[in-house]
Amino acid sequence: MNTTVYLCDDDLDSIFTAVYDAWASRKGHNHVRLQMNRTATMELFCDYITVVPNAAKAESVSRSIRRKISTKAWHMVYRAAMSPEDSRADDIYRFLIGGFYYGACVVDMLAEPAVRRLQELNRNIANETHYHKEFLRFDATAEGILFARIRPKGNILTMLTPHFADRLSGENFLILDVGRRLAAVHPAGQDWYLASLSREQAESFLSQKPDEYRDLWKTFYDTIAIEERKNPLLQRNNMPLWYREFMTEFL
Amino acid sequence: MLIQKDLTLQQKLEILSDAAKYDVACTSSGVDRGGQSGTMGNTASCGICHSFAADGRCISLLKILMTNACIHDCRYCLNRISNDTVRTYFTPEEICTLTMEFYRRNYIEGLFLSSGILHSANETMERMYQTLWLLREVYGFWGYIHVKAIPGADPALIEYVGHLADRMSINLELPTVDGLKSLAPAKSRKRILTPMRLIQKGIQENHHLISDKMAAPTSVSSGSKAVSLNDTALPDIRKFPDGLPDRAEDRKILLPGFSDRQNYGGSSRFVPAGQSTQMIIGATPETDHQILSVTEALYRQFDLKRVFFSAYTALNDDSRLPAPGTPPPLLREHRLYQADWLLRYYGFSANELLSEERPHFNLLLDPKCDWALRHLEKFPLEVGRADYAALLRIPGIGVRSARRILKARRYGTLNFDMLKKFGVVLKRAGYFITCEGKTCRTIRLDEDFLTGELIADDRKKRFQLEDPHGRYRQLSFFDDFNLGGQPEQEDIFKSFSGQI
Numbered sequence: 197m198n199t200t201v202y203l204c205d206d207d208l209d210s211i212f213t214a215v216y217d218a219w220a221s222r223k224g225h226n227h228v229r230l231q232m233n234r235t236a237t238m239e240l241f242c243d244y245i246t247v248v249p250n251a252a253k254a255e256s257v258s259r260s261i262r263r264k265i266s267t268k269a270w271h272m273v274y275r276a277a278m279s280p281e282d283s284r285a286d287d288i289y290r291f292l293i294g295g296f297y298y299g300a301c302v303v304d305m306l307a308e309p310a311v312r313r314l315q316e317l318n319r320n321i322a323n324e325t326h327y328h329k330e331f332l333r334f335d336a337t338a339e340g341i342l343f344a345r346i347r348p349k350g351n352i353l354t355m356l357t358p359h360f361a362d363r364l365s366g367e368n369f370l371i372l373d374v375g376r377r378l379a380a381v382h383p384a385g386q387d388w389y390l391a392s393l394s395r396e397q398a399e400s401f402l403s404q405k406p407d408e409y410r411d412l413w414k415t416f417y418d419t420i421a422i423e424e425r426k427n428p429l430l431q432r433n434n435m436p437l438w439y440r441e442f443m444t445e446f447l
Numbered sequence: 448m449l450i451q452k453d454l455t456l457q458q459k460l461e462i463l464s465d466a467a468k469y470d471v472a473c474t475s476s477g478v479d480r481g482g483q484s485g486t487m488g489n490t491a492s493c494g495i496c497h498s499f500a501a502d503g504r505c506i507s508l509l510k511i512l513m514t515n516a517c518i519h520d521c522r523y524c525l526n527r528i529s530n531d532t533v534r535t536y537f538t539p540e541e542i543c544t545l546t547m548e549f550y551r552r553n554y555i556e557g558l559f560l561s562s563g564i565l566h567s568a569n570e571t572m573e574r575m576y577q578t579l580w581l582l583r584e585v586y587g588f589w590g591y592i593h594v595k596a597i598p599g600a601d602p603a604l605i606e607y608v609g610h611l612a613d614r615m616s617i618n619l620e621l622p623t624v625d626g627l628k629s630l631a632p633a634k635s636r637k638r639i640l641t642p643m644r645l646i647q648k649g650i651q652e653n654h655h656l657i658s659d660k661m662a663a664p665t666s667v668s669s670g671s672k673a674v675s676l677n678d679t680a681l682p683d684i685r686k687f688p689d690g691l692p693d694r695a696e697d698r699k700i701l702l703p704g705f706s707d708r709q710n711y712g713g714s715s716r717f718v719p720a721g722q723s724t725q726m727i728i729g730a731t732p733e734t735d736h737q738i739l740s741v742t743e744a745l746y747r748q749f750d751l752k753r754v755f756f757s758a759y760t761a762l763n764d765d766s767r768l769p770a771p772g773t774p775p776p777l778l779r780e781h782r783l784y785q786a787d788w789l790l791r792y793y794g795f796s797a798n799e800l801l802s803e804e805r806p807h808f809n810l811l812l813d814p815k816c817d818w819a820l821r822h823l824e825k826f827p828l829e830v831g832r833a834d835y836a837a838l839l840r841i842p843g844i845g846v847r848s849a850r851r852i853l854k855a856r857r858y859g860t861l862n863f864d865m866l867k868k869f870g871v872v873l874k875r876a877g878y879f880i881t882c883e884g885k886t887c888r889t890i891r892l893d894e895d896f897l898t899g900e901l902i903a904d905d906r907k908k909r910f911q912l913e914d915p916h917g918r919y920r921q922l923s924f925f926d927d928f929n930l931g932g933q934p935e936q937e938d939i940f941k942s943f944s945g946q947i
Contacts (some may be wrong), residue, residue, distance in 0.1 A: 221483050334552040342551060360553075364482075364490050402882050409554075412457055412460055412545070415464075417500065419460075420465075420467075421501040422502050425775060428503075443498070444554065
């Protein structure tokens with residue numbers, strides 16, 4: 197029997213709809229596979245179905261995970277869906293097979309390869325989020341709005357922004373995911389929200405003039421290092437180069 | 448001493464951060480505190496590093512001196528009175544502005560405030576208190592503050608500062624009394640340990656006080672009133688003519704607002720992230736054994752959160768110190784930190800790791816491997832049966848992997864593949880364990896053989912510390928080393944003198 201491949205998009209709705217369709221097709225778990233749309237390389241002996249995102253189907257999958265497995269499992273699945281791995285949709289599907297069978301205890305069953313894989317995606321995305329808590333830099337505009345640019349591998353904005361919303365509750369700030377053109381907007385004293393920006397809007401933010409504290413920070417950054425202990429390898433281990441694109445000290 | 452006043456903020460920052468950079472502790476860990484409306488900041492108990500300087504050390508806090516003017520002449524210190532350097536100071540407002548603006552931009556996690564001694568210990572501590580009060584109460588800073596307690600300052604002052612800070616530290620400077628006497632004549636061990644004890648007691652009392660109050664729900668009134676940000680009047684400590692008041696009764700006058708805001712049953716928390724200290728390594732001829740014994744005593748008797756080691760960077764020209772240009776003993780510092788971890792998390796004691804007869808660490812091996820090699824009678828251990836304490840003592844097994852082993856072996860048997868997935872470093876652990884009665888490779892439990900194998904494993908890390916500038920490296924086939932170029936004048940001389 198041919199394998200049926202369900203092609204889905206990056207967003208959560210699309211992945212959950214694909215899970216719904218693949219499950220409901222009743223072809224058997226070994227005969228279906230989920231794949232991200234943009235990475236699909238066609239294979240022989242496969243039928244390809246492009247998934248049409250459907251909010252009702254996605255909601256029903258989401259609800260089943262929370263009810264039949266656990267909220268913790270739902271959070272794990274959510275974080276995995278935000279990861280940059282191409283295999284994430286299929287990883288989630290495989291995890292859910294075990295999840296619906298074993299129930300809430302599945303999250304601790306590290307001996308299962310599917311569970312371990314999902315934990316791995318979770319750990320990676322959590323690490324990336326933490327790195328961005330460290331290395332994200334705001335620039336203050338003349339109007340006092342804080343503006344940060346990041347280019348994360350995973351879609352971490354929803355996990356990153358609560359940290360800053362708690363910390364800078366009285367500030368107007370905006371974090372722009374440059375690659376996805378997605379922005380987290382936080383008006384002072386209010387709840388934050390996500391906004392998708394057009395190319396022109398994103399570019400208008402990119403052409404800000406430098407902040408006056410930039411030089412002060414660079415001065416501090418340069419003087420705080422001890423010349424006799426210089427160790428670029430250790431520095432790169434702790435702060436990989438790809439995080440440095442928008443960091444004030446390297447601008 | 449001439450203090451420069453007409454410097455720009457940038458020049459001051461350069462001077463005062465340069466003077467503070469030899470202080471080691473730059474951690475922002477130990478306390479979890481959520482954000483609050485009307486203030487800026489929160490803290491995370493895991494700590495957040497915000498950058499890494501060119502020396503690879505983390506930058507978490509804005510590490511500055513309040514002033515680099517100092518009345519002491521400690522020989523190892525760059526800010527000693529006999530050094531001819533530019534002296535300056537930050538005003539409290541400048542420190543507050545810098546902290547707030549850096550924090551907003553996510554450059555830092557908080558403030559690390561230290562200082563040279565200006566006129567007297569009390570005056571310095573008083574200024575630090577005013578700065579912190581201004582930062583917490585007027586500027587509404589809610590992030591992390593690490594502050595140095597000045598030895599010799601009034602105990603009451605230290606207590607007030609402790610209610611504004613998250614972590615306090617007092618530098619032990621040198622591990623032995625003799626070292627301190629010869630290099631820092633103005634400081635004495637007693638003057639350093641007294642405030643350390645004071646802070647320890649303060650933390651303990653405060654802990655009981657708060658847990659008592661939290662246990663009695665009726666006594667807490669939830670009506671916390673916010674401090675008006677316009678109220679910029681600093682608490683004037685000098686209004687008490689007979690010096691500072693006894694700490695219990697007048698705390699409320701001196702700490703306006705803070706106890707209201709940190710509403711732990713009406714009391715503010717005292718140094719919630721604990722205290723730490725640091726020692727200079729390599730300036731005096733102490734042995735590793737002495738240093739580690741002192742460290743252990745500090746953890747056991749003073750409840751310190753951390754003891755930091757600072758490899759001495761020889762900059763002062765002084766007959767009692769290593770000559771300027773001596774490279775800092777980085778590998779020794781690394782071994783001491785490894786041993787420090789063994790003391791804190793692995794249940795080792797200083798006397799197990801080192802002794803009078805073996806006072807120094809083996810620079811070629813990490814302290815745990817070194818210990819294991821001297822105790823081969825305890826190995827190999829069966830991971831399926833060994834208890835937690837024994838597992839922790841196996842080289843290549845850490846706290847996390849030991850816990851995973853305990854969990855996993857409840858449900859089934861272990862094998863080496865699983866151990867690897869649990870994070871056990873089989874390169875080291877493989878020589879010391881059996882799994883289901885089998886070893887993972889053919890091993891001889893012989894000290895010489897194992898030493899050779901383990902040294903080879905640690906080589907890369909060691910090399911990186913010994914040669915951080917990358918002077919020596921592997922030749923590559925495709926690099927152009929300009930071997931075919933014309934010999935220069937210098938090369939001709941070298942070939943004459945037999946260097947090439």
